[in-house]
Amino acid sequence: MRVRQGLMEKRQAIVRGARRVFGRDGYTRAGIDSIAKEAGVSSRTIYNHFPEGKAQLFRVVVVEGSEEVVRAHVDAIDRRLYKVTDLEADLVDFAHAWMSPMDKYRDHFAVVRQLRAEVGHIPQEFLDAWRAAGPDRALKEVAARFRELAEEGLLDASDPARAATHFMQLTGAEISDRTYQGAVPIADEERDELITSGVRAFLRGYERRRR
Numbered sequence: 001m002r003v004r005q006g007l008m009e010k011r012q013a014i015v016r017g018a019r020r021v022f023g024r025d026g027y028t029r030a031g032i033d034s035i036a037k038e039a040g041v042s043s044r045t046i047y048n049h050f051p052e053g054k055a056q057l058f059r060v061v062v063v064e065g066s067e068e069v070v071r072a073h074v075d076a077i078d079r080r081l082y083k084v085t086d087l088e089a090d091l092v093d094f095a096h097a098w099m100s101p102m103d104k105y106r107d108h109f110a111v112v113r114q115l116r117a118e119v120g121h122i123p124q125e126f127l128d129a130w131r132a133a134g135p136d137r138a139l140k141e142v143a144a145r146f147r148e149l150a151e152e153g154l155l156d157a158s159d160p161a162r163a164a165t166h167f168m169q170l171t172g173a174e175i176s177d178r179t180y181q182g183a184v185p186i187a188d189e190e191r192d193e194l195i196t197s198g199v200r201a202f203l204r205g206y207e208r209r210r211r
Contacts, residue, residue: 023110065108066134
């Protein structure tokens, strides 16, 4: 039992170290020696855990980080979009909660920035794995809840997936752009104004009108 715990702790240290190195140096420039130094382990220890080396480790870093962020996103849906009493206010609160992982998981989003920057040099399977574990899965969760809100008569969304995409673009795209995907902070007041105006624009297109 103690041996297994020790192995898990080593693995976690390697993944954390790799996440920092990939976020700093990118995929193509990162090396196993740099990751070993960051993680406080030997290169041999890394290969014991990840026999395929850097490629396998990068895929694990991207997928596990994305899964962690998606869990935070699902929690935001559960906490903010059930028992809706004020649609605009609840959507504003939800959008704030949705964007908060960008600050909480800075190392992961540093990797995502590098992934986007090096998209032409990263194997397609890694890009597909990232999208499946992260953005695509998160979007499906929002779309599922928007479908329910439409069934409850709160949204007019015949295509919930498209509505979810529009919501994310309207409430988060400009924040991502101005913060360089979380690398540079912006004032709380500016963030709130961008989210609130985005929610209002979304509702002009998707709120169910009473007759």
